[in-house]
Amino acid sequence: MRVQPIKAKKDIEKIKRYLRAHPDKRLYLLFVLGINTGLRISDIVPLQVKQVYKQKYIQPKEKKTKKYHQIIINDSLKEAIDEYCESKKRNDYLFPSQKGGHIGEDRAYVLLKKVFKKCRIRGNTGTHTLRKTNAYHISEKYGIEVAQKQLNHESSRDTLRYIGLEQEELDIAVKGVNL
Numbered sequence: 085m086r087v088q089p090i091k092a093k094k095d096i097e098k099i100k101r102y103l104r105a106h107p108d109k110r111l112y113l114l115f116v117l118g119i120n121t122g123l124r125i126s127d128i129v130p131l132q133v134k135q136v137y138k139q140k141y142i143q144p145k146e147k148k149t150k151k152y153h154q155i156i157i158n159d160s161l162k163e164a165i166d167e168y169c170e171s172k173k174r175n176d177y178l179f180p181s182q183k184g185g186h187i188g189e190d191r192a193y194v195l196l197k198k199v200f201k202k203c204r205i206r207g208n209t210g211t212h213t214l215r216k217t218n219a220y221h222i223s224e225k226y227g228i229e230v231a232q233k234q235l236n237h238e239s240s241r242d243t244l245r246y247i248g249l250e251q252e253e254l255d256i257a258v259k260g261v262n263l
Contacts, residue, residue, distance in 0.1 A: 088207040089216035089247055090119075096217070099203050110179050110187075111195060113168045117178075118214025120161040122222070122234050124148060125189050125211035131178045137169040149236060220247045 090096055096119065103112035117128055117136075126147040136142055142155045157165065168178070177186035187195075193211045200209040215235075223231035223243070232243040 086208065086248075087210040087212045087216065089220035090205060090209075090213060091217075091220055095203070095205055099199060099205070102203050103199065106199075108195075109168060111199060113164050114179060114192060115196070115199070115214065116161055116164040118211070119217045119221075120158055121155045122215050122218035123153070123155070124215055125192050127153075128214075129177075129179050129186050129189060129192055131186075132174070133169050133172045133176045133178060134174040136165050136178065137172070137174075146236075151236070153236070216247050219243065220249070223247060223249065 090099075099115060100112070103115055106112065114128065117123070117131075118125070121128075121142060123142070123144065124147065127144045131142070131144065135144070136157065139157060142157060143152055145152050172178075179187045179192070181187045181191070189211065196211055196213070197209065200213070219231045219235050222234055228240045228243055228249075231247065232240050235243055235246065237243045237246065
């Protein structure tokens with residue numbers, strides 16, 4: 085079963101409230117960065133302070149596609165970055181590991197799964213939930229074509245399936261015809 089986006093904004097706010105009070109301050113930034121950029125976890129965990137702090141854009145080279153991606157840092161993300169990074173050094177990893185370097189994708193998965201469980205988020209969740217949440221909310225506000233471009237998908241059909249809207253869209257269309 086594929087992971088799902090977090091569609092309810094109240095659930096996003098619940099998670100943010102929980103993480104603001106959490107002792108591991110990395111988790112709030114991890115969550116906010118993921119849902120606001122739509123980056124894959126493989127592109128998030130190796131980020132360094134200098135790549136995001138006091139920057140207008142995040143410009144990682146995507147691990148999967150090997151392409152550079154430029155994503156603007158919105159106000160919500162800027163606030164989280166500024167708060168987290170003010171006491172960090174430029175070359176520090178945003179998500180340092182206790183063993184040195186940065187946390188791995190599997191560690192990020194375990195940490196986020198615990199958060200989702202603690203916040204009682206229903207459905208199948210994981211690190212990819214962050215990317216899908218970003219795409220879902222972009223598509224809701226700006227259309228599927230914008231979400232498609234954000235995700236670097238070839239077709240809008242791929243994007244609809246990816247964020248779990250393909251069947252929902254069909255149901256709405258059929259239900260709305262009422263001939």
